[in-house]
Amino acid sequence: MTKRLTILLILTITFFSCKKEVKNENQKLNVVTTTSMITDLVKNIGGDMIEVKGLMGSGVDPHLYKASEGDVNKLVTADIIFYNGLHLEGKLVEVFEKMESQDVKTIPVGESLEKNTLIGSDYFASNYDPHIWFSIKNWKIVTESVIKELSIIDPKNAEVFKTNGKTYLSKLNDLEIKLKEIISTLPKEKRILVTAHDAFSYFGKAYDFNVVGLQGLSTATEAGVQDVQKLANFIIEKEVKAIFVESSVPKRTIEALQAAVKSKDHQVTIGGTLYSDALGNPGTVEGTYIGMFEYNVNTITNALK
Structure with a gap:
């Protein structure tokens, strides 16, 4: 992260720390996500009950992604941030560390997986392969984690999150069956x-x-x-x-x-x-x-x- 962006981050955090207020009953949960896979998942679980802002769009490489000034504004005003973790978003780690000291909940979804289910690597910073979404079994566990975290931070909509999550998990089960049939050929x-x-x-x-x-x-x-x-x-x-x-x-x-x-x-x-x-x-x-x-x-x- 550049020196200019670091200064901006500190100033923005200071400003919004003073301005941030408790949401009223009619305001939606403000959720920020990193990769497009996580954005899609969170939208499926949250539905109309949340406002989702994804940082990375189509064709974006998370390994090399750097936070922009607009990203900083999104992050510091979020109620909760979902990111992959396992050093996938390597250049955003410093930003997430600064978020932890503020009233912003940061959730690395990769940490919902048991370490013995992760694929190790001697050539990557975390020693684990971060591309966890290419296991549907992993993605089901991540889905459960997102349901849980959204329900904790927004309990009034917990039942909606659980219902949406159940529907999405059923779609993942159907996908798993379909893919096995295709690959069997x-x-x-x-x-x-x-x-x-x-x-x-x-x-x-x-x-x-x-x-x-x-x-x-x-x-x-x-x-x-x-x-x-x-x-x-x-x-x-x-x-x-x-x-x-x-x-x-x-x-x-x-x-x-x-x-x-x-x-x-x-x-x-x-x-x-x-x-x-x-x-x-x-x-x-x-x-x-x-x-x-x-x-x-x-x-x-x-x-x-």
Whole structure:
């Protein structure tokens, strides 16, 4: 965070600490979220009872995201903030730490998961893979956590949150069944998923895919020439038919990998664009968590068959 933004944050916090008042019965809960996946989830649970302001839109990379002046205003006036945690929003950590000293409740949804269910990593700041939403089992637990936290801070609407949550959990159960049916059409030996960065390990664990990312868990990690050549050899050896671009990562990394394979007299196609760290555009099917997940699975299975 820049020095100017740090000063702004301190001044804004000081101002709103003096001005903040208890909400009356007719005011909605003011909720701020970080990633589009969390925004979609919170909207499904809160419905018309809350006002949700998401910081990150379609195609935004949370690993590299920096708080703007507008973000600071949203954060300090929030009643509750939901963020992923596990160092996904690495450049916002300092902001969240400052929020903790104010009358703003900050909830890292990743901490609702048992540590033994997380995928470890020696190459990421938290030592855990933060891409927890690619396990529907994880997302159900996160959903329960959001229901609980909203009910605590806004008890008068607790029953609404529980009802909405029950409906959403049922949709997640249906999604899980549907995805397994789609993936079952792809032979296990073809379940090799090569993407721009290592965002799909939870997906791979859930659906028996060998997942390989050109970059590491964080897109802040650059892939070198040796990384590209090594993965190109892997693709040739395993006869991988298609590799995938990600909507929140520049496509040049995967295009470089495709070129490296071609230089060795082999061919691999780009099977499509997957949504990894952000959902699609608002108003589209891919702009929802459920729609994004189904789209990704269809794209992967169709390209690898």
